Amino acid sequence: MTIKTIILAAGQGTRMRSSLPKVLHEIADKPLLQHVYETSAGLAENSIFIVYGHGGETVREKLNHLHAVWIEQKQQLGTGHAVQQAIHHVEDDDTVLILYGDVPLLKADTLNALLKNVSETSLALLTVELDDPTGYGRIVRDHNHAVCKIVEQKDANATELQIREGNTGILACNGRRLKDWLSGLGNKNAQNEYYLTDIIEMAVADGLLVKTTMATDPDEVLGVNNRNQLAHLERAYQQRQAEKLMTHGVTLRDPARLDVRGEFAELGQDIDLDINVIFEGINRIGSHVRIGANCIIKNATIADHVVILANSIIEDSQIGAHTRIGPFARLRPQTELAEHVHIGNFVEIKKASVAAGSKINHLSYVGDSEVGRNVNIGAGTITCNYDGVNKFKTVIGDGAFIGSDSQLVAPVTIGKNATIGAGSTITRDAPENQLTLSRVKQVSIATWQRPKKQEK
Ligand code: UD1
Ligand code: CA
Numbered sequence: 001m002t003i004k005t006i007i008l009a010a011g012q013g014t015r016m017r018s019s020l021p022k023v024l025h026e027i028a029d030k031p032l033l034q035h036v037y038e039t040s041a042g043l044a045e046n047s048i049f050i051v052y053g054h055g056g057e058t059v060r061e062k063l064n065h066l067h068a069v070w071i072e073q074k075q076q077l078g079t080g081h082a083v084q085q086a087i088h089h090v091e092d093d094d095t096v097l098i099l100y101g102d103v104p105l106l107k108a109d110t111l112n113a114l115l116k117n118v119s120e121t122s123l124a125l126l127t128v129e130l131d132d133p134t135g136y137g138r139i140v141r142d143h144n145h146a147v148c149k150i151v152e153q154k155d156a157n158a159t160e161l162q163i164r165e166g167n168t169g170i171l172a173c174n175g176r177r178l179k180d181w182l183s184g185l186g187n188k189n190a191q192n193e194y195y196l197t198d199i200i201e202m203a204v205a206d207g208l209l210v211k212t213t214m215a216t217d218p219d220e221v222l223g224v225n226n227r228n229q230l231a232h233l234e235r236a237y238q239q240r241q242a243e244k245l246m247t248h249g250v251t252l253r254d255p256a257r258l259d260v261r262g263e264f265a266e267l268g269q270d271i272d273l274d275i276n277v278i279f280e281g282i283n284r285i286g287s288h289v290r291i292g293a294n295c296i297i298k299n300a301t302i303a304d305h306v307v308i309l310a311n312s313i314i315e316d317s318q319i320g321a322h323t324r325i326g327p328f329a330r331l332r333p334q335t336e337l338a339e340h341v342h343i344g345n346f347v348e349i350k351k352a353s354v355a356a357g358s359k360i361n362h363l364s365y366v367g368d369s370e371v372g373r374n375v376n377i378g379a380g381t382i383t384c385n386y387d388g389v390n391k392f393k394t395v396i397g398d399g400a401f402i403g404s405d406s407q408l409v410a411p412v413t414i415g416k417n418a419t420i421g422a423g424s425t426i427t428r429d430a431p432e433n434q435l436t437l438s439r440v441k442q443v444s445i446a447t448w449q450r451p452k453k454q455e456k
Contacts, residue, residue, distance in 0.1 A: 001045065001095050001115075002045050002047075002091070002093070002094050002095065003043055003044075003045055003046040003047070003094070003095050003096075003097055003115070004046075004047055004049065004089060004090050004091075004094045004095070004096050004097070004175070005040045005043070005046055005047070005048045005049065005096075005097045005098075005099060006049045006051060006083055006086045006096060006097070006098050006099070007033070007036055007037065007040065007048065007049065007050045007051065007068075007099045007100070007101050008051050008079060008082045008083070008098065008099070008100050008101060008169075009023045009033050009050055009051060009052050009053075009059065009100075009101025009102070010051050010052055010053030010054060010056070010073040010076050010082055011053075011054065011076060011102065012054040012076065013054070013102070013224075013225070015225050015226040016224075016225075016226060016227060016230075017227075020055075020058075021054055021055030021056070021058055021059050022054075022102055022224065022225075023059060023101040023102055024055075024058065024059055024062055024063075025224065025230055027104050027105075027230070027233055027234050027237050028234065028237055028238070028241075028259070028260065028261040028262070029261040029262065029280065030261075031062065031063060032101060032102050032104045032224055033050070033059065033063060033101040033102075034063060034066065035104035035105070036099050036100070036101055036103065036104060036106065037050070037063075037066050037068065039106055039107070039108050039111065040097070040099060040111070041066075041067070042108045043097075043108065043111060043112070043115070046097075047069070048066070048067065048068040048069070049068060049069045049070075049071055049086045049089055050063075050066075050068045050069070050070050050071065050101070051071050051072075051073050051082045051083070051085055051086055052070060052071070052072060052073070053072065053073040053074065053075075053076055053082075054076065056072055069086075069089065071085050071086045071089075072085070073085045077187070077193060077194055078187065078191070078193030078194035078195055078196070079169070079193075079194070079195060079196035079197070080182060080185045080193075080194035080195050080196040080197075080198065080199070081185075081193070081194040082196070083098060083178070083182060083196055084182050084185075084194070087178065087179055087182055090175040090178065090179065091175055092174075092175050092176035092179075093174070093175060093176070094174075094175035095115065095118050095172055095173070095174065095175065096172065096173055096174075096175050096178050097111065097114075097115065097170075097171075097172045098169070098170060098171050098172070098196065099170055100169050100170065100223055102223045102224045102225070103168070103169070103170070103221060103222065103223045103224075104224065104233060104237075105219055105220050105221075105222070105233055105236060105237060105240075106170070106220055106221065107220055110126065110213065110215060110220060111170075113213050114126055114170070114171075114172055114213050115172055117172070117211035117213065118172045118173060118174065119174070120174055120177075121207070121208055121209060122208055122209045122210070122211050123171065123172070123173040123174075123177075123199075123200070123203045123208050123209070123210050123211070124171060124172040124173065124211050124212075124213065125139075125147065125167070125170075125171045125200070125210055125211070125212045125213070126168040126170040126171065126212070126213050126214075126215055126221065127139050127165050127166065127167060127168060127212045127213070127214055127215070128165070128166050128168050128214065128215045128218055128221050129164055129165055129166075129214060130164055130165075130166050130218060131164070133163070133164050133165075133166040134153065135153055136153065136166030136167055137150040137151060137152045137153065137166065137167035137169075137197050138150065138151050138153070138156055138160050138161070138163040138165065138166065138167070139163065139165040139166065139167060139212070140160060140163065141165075146204075146209070146210070147200065147204070147210035147212060148200075148201065148204050149197075149198075149200050149201035149204065150167050150197035150198075150200045150201075152189065152190070152191070152195060152197065154189075154190035154191055155189050155190045165214075167197060168215060168221040169196075169197075169223075170221065171196075173199075173203070177203065177206070177208070178199070180202075180206075181198075181199040181202040181203065182199070184202060185198055185199070186198075219232075219233060219236040222236075235256075238258065238259055238260065239255065239256070241258070241259075241260040242255035242256075242258050242260075243255070245258075245260075245267075245271075245273075248267055248269070249269035249270060249271075250267070250269075250270075250271045250272075250273060251270070251271070251272045251273065252273050253272075253273065253274050253275055254275050257275040257276050258273060258275075258276075258277055258278075259277075259278045259279070260279045261278065261279065261280045261281075262279060262280050262281045262282055262283065262298075263282050263283075264279070264282075264283055264284070264285060265282050265283070265284045266284040266285065266286070267284075267285055268285060268286040268287030268288070268289065268304065269287050269288075270287055270288050271285060271287065271288070271289045271290075271291070272289070272290045272291070273291050274291065274292045274293040274310070275293050275294075276293055276294045276295075277291050277293070277294070277295050277296075277297065278295070278296045278297070279297050279298070280296065280297070280298040280299070281298045281299035282299055283297055283298075283299065283300050283301075283302070284300070284301040284302065285300075285302045286302060286303045286304035286305070286306070286321070287304050287305075288304055288305045289302055289304065289305070289306045289307075289308075290306075290307045290308065291308045292308060292309045292310035292311070292312070292326065292327065293310045293311070294310055294311045295308055295310065295311065295312045295313070295314070295326075296312075296313045296314070296315075297314050298314065298315045298316065299315060299316045299317075300314045300315070300316070300317050300318070300319065300331075301317075301318045301319065302319045303319060303320050303321035303322075303323075303339070304321045304322075305321050305322045306319050306320075306321065306322070306323050306324070306325070307323075307324045307325070308324075308325045308326055309324070309325065309326035309327040309329075310326060310327045310328075311326065311327050311328045312325050312326035312327065312328065312329040312330070312331075313329075313330045313331070314329075314330075314331040314335075315331065315332055315333055316332075316333035316334060316335075317331040317332075317333070317334070317335035317336070317337070317349075318335070318336045318337065319331075319337045319341075320337055320338040320339040320340070320341065320356070321339045321340075322339050322340045323337050323338075323339060323340060323341040323342070323343070324341075324342050324343070325337075325343045326343070326344070326345065327345050328345045328346050329343045329344065329345065329346075329347050329348075329349075330347070330348045330349070331343070331349050332348065332349065332350035332351070332367075333350065333351065334350070334351040334352075335349045335350065335351070335352055335353075335354075336352070336353040336354070337349075337353075337354050338353075338354060338355045338356040338357075338358075338373075339356045339357075340356055340357045341354050341355075341356065341357070341358050341359070341360075342358075342359040342360070342361055343360050343361075344359075344360065344361035344362050345361075345362060345363070346362065346363045346364075347360050347361070347362065347363065347364045347365075347366070348364070348365045348366070348367075349365075349366045349367070350366075350367040350368070351367060351368050351369075352366050352367060352368065352369040352370070352371065352383075353369075353370050353371065354366075354371040354375075355371060355372050355373040355374075355375075355398070356373050356374070357373050357374040358371050358372070358373060358374060358375040358376070358377070359375070359376050359377065360377040360381075361377075361379070362378075362379035362380070363379050363380050364377055364379065364380060364381040364382065365381075365382045365383060366381070366383050366394075367383055367385045367386075367391075368383065368385040368391050368392065368393050368394065368410065369383050369385070369393065369394040369395070369396065369410075370393070370394070370395045370396070371396045372396055372397045372398035372399070372400065372416070373398045373399070374398060374399050375396050375397075375398065375399065375400045375401075375402070376400075376401045376402065377396075377402045378401075378402055378403050378404035378405070378406065378422065379404045379405070380404050380405040380406075381402050381404070381405070381406050381407075381408070382406075382407050382408070383408050383410060384407050384408065384409045384410060385410045391410075392410035392411040392412075393410055393411055394408050394410045394411070394412055394413075394414075395412075395413040395414070396408075396413075396414045397413070397414060397415050397416035397417070397418065397432065398416050398417070399416055399417040400414045400415070400416065400417060400418045400419070400420070401418075401419045401420065402414070402420045403419070403420050403421050403422030403423065403424065403437070404422045404423070405422055405423045406420050406421075406422065406423065406424045406425070406426060407424075407425045407426065408420075408426050409425065409426060409427045412426055412427065412428070412429060412430075413429045413430070414426070414429070414430045414436075415429070415430055415431045415432030415433070415434075416432045416433070417432055417433045418430045418431065418432055418433065418434060418435075418436060419434070419435045419436070420435075420436055420437065421435060421436070421437025421438075421439060422437075423437075423439055424436070424437045424438045424439060425438050426438065
């Protein structure tokens with residue numbers, strides 16, 4: 001069975017009150033349309049067509065990397081008209097699946113169940129039972145409970161408005177049949193639109209059976225029309241992520257206070273996440289990792305038994321096993337920490353490697369550096385890597401001890417087991433095994449007296 005998926009994404013989305021086209025608004029840092037695309041891309045033997053319109057060029061530019069055929073609908077004359085724009089891509093024996101670009105949480109399982117109901121003699125329709133079906137087309141059934149048509153809210157009579165089974169808009173049917181029905185669509189209705197939903201009545205007239213699948217979770221078929229719904233679906237999405245993590249063996253102190261905006265390329269077990277942790281991009285996390293409250297972790301690789309204490313921010317970094325970071329640490333891109341490293345509070349590291357067992361525990365900046373094993377960097381140490389124009393490298397040998405409040409002016413090398421006296425400004429290489437310091441000699445003035453308050 002060849003599937004042609006047509007994603008309708010030409011609607012304006014005026015209720016978003018936004019300069020951004022609706023389908024580019026994001027859930028978990030990913031455009032709504034891309035969520036729909038990725039779900040349908042997971043189906044077997046499927047090619048994808050996206051009908052775009054309002055603000056379309058922006059949509060196309062932003063999502064041009066998707067493997068889809070883009071079809072412009074110049075005027076938005078209704079969902080039926082939108083499908084008509086793509087219909088010349090459909091072969092008679094294709095199965096056509098219609099999706100909406102603003103319904104992001106649809107599951108692949110649901111689509112596969114739906115597709116099982118399609119044949120030459122049956123049309124598959126996804127419906128949903130709603131407490132408040134306002135705005136939805138209503139599924140009208142006969143006394144045998146067979147679907148006979150869909151009536152839009154604005155065209156419905158009082159009895160039809162009582163129906164709580166709503167049309168999700170998602171359906172699948174045979175290509176040849178669809179072509180037939182589309183050519184017969186009119187727009188004599190309350191909105192003067194070409195309704196795709198009118199094909200249901202035509203299918204029934206042609207003797208087809210309309211087989212419905214009911215979405216069990218209403219959020220799965222909820223569309224985004226305003227920012228309230230966007231926020232609601234963001235939470236629903238995040239709840240799914242939290243459930244997945246817990247099923248996998250991750251402890252969440254509060255599943256409602258976790259955000260996953262991206263993916264885990266690897267995920268160990270017995271990971272313990274405190275509240276308000278945000279994951280972005282692609283992360284790899286080992287087992288027995290503990291992450292404290294309010295951490296942001298982006299594109300990181302974190303080995304087993306790492307502890308990240310509260311309020312730390314980590315981006316594009318690699319962290320070796322048993323390393324401890326934070327609280328209040330910031331690891332910027334290209335940080336590579338080996339095993340058993342300690343990075344403490346108010347320490348910023350950028351484009352630097354720190355070998356096993358080294359400690360940078362307080363208030364330091366280490367950038368463009370190579371730090372050896374078992375190095376101790378005292379509080380307030382700064383690698384001065386930038387002269388205002390160029391960046392230079394600092395190399396610190398194994399076993400070195402950098403006294404507090406030192407500035408290492410790069411390019412500079414500190415030898416193995418060297419000691420730098422506290423408060424030094426080091427501008428030339430420091431030899432191995434020696435004490436190097438640059439400090440004004442300390443003096444005491446015995447005759448000195450404190451100033452006295454002057455009488456006025
Ligand atoms: C549609 C259905 C309704 C269903 C509801 C579910 C019709 C006539 N009605 O109504 O039965 O209950 O969805 O949300 O189909 N679009 C285009 N081009 C157009 C018009 C719409 O691409 O000319 C796209 C929109 O971007 C959107 C989707 O089609 O993704 C649905 O359009 P929308 O205007 O939201 O339809 P509703 O009136 O809500
Ligand atoms: Ca809608």
